[in-house]
Amino acid sequence: MTPLGKNDALDRHALVMACWLAAALPAAILFDYGFGQGGAPYLFCGFAAVLTGFVAHVIVNAVYATGFSPRELGLGLIIYGAGLIAFVMTSLVSAPFAAHNFMPLSVGFIVTGAVVIFYLITRFGARQAFEGFDAIRDFRSGERDRSRSTGARE
Numbered sequence: 001m002t003p004l005g006k007n008d009a010l011d012r013h014a015l016v017m018a019c020w021l022a023a024a025l026p027a028a029i030l031f032d033y034g035f036g037q038g039g040a041p042y043l044f045c046g047f048a049a050v051l052t053g054f055v056a057h058v059i060v061n062a063v064y065a066t067g068f069s070p071r072e073l074g075l076g077l078i079i080y081g082a083g084l085i086a087f088v089m090t091s092l093v094s095a096p097f098a099a100h101n102f103m104p105l106s107v108g109f110i111v112t113g114a115v116v117i118f119y120l121i122t123r124f125g126a127r128q129a130f131e132g133f134d135a136i137r138d139f140r141s142g143e144r145d146r147s148r149s150t151g152a153r154e
Helices: 006-038 040-063 070-093 095-124 126-131 142-150
Strands: none
Touching: 006 040, 006 095, 040 095, 070 095
C-alpha cells in the first residue's frame, strides 16, 4: 500500500464519511423505533445498516488500496465498546429493557463483532490482525530493541 496523496486522502475521507452518514441515519432511526414500538426486527435491521456502513468502508478501502487508519480503528472500537457497555448497564438496571431487547441486541453485537473479526482475519491473517491492535509494542524504546537484536543484556 502506497501512501495516498493529499487530494486522494481527502477524497477517500469524504467518501468514507458519506458512506457512514448514509448508513448511520437509517440505523439511528431503526434503533430508535426498535427500542420503542418496533421490537426485534427493527433492531436487527439497525445492526444490518451498521454492517452496511462497514462493508461500504471496506469497499472504499479496496478502491483506494488502503486499510483502516489507526484513528478509524480507535473510533470504531470506542463506539462499539460504548454501545456494548451501555447495553450491559441498561440491561442490569432496567428489567423491562432487558426483557424486550436482550436477545436482539446480544445477537447484533455478536454478529457485528464476528463480521469485523472475520474481515480482519481474511484481510491480514490472524497474526497481523492482532499486531494492528498491539499498542504495547509501539512504546518500546529503540535502544531496548537494538539490545535485544544483538543479544546484549539490559
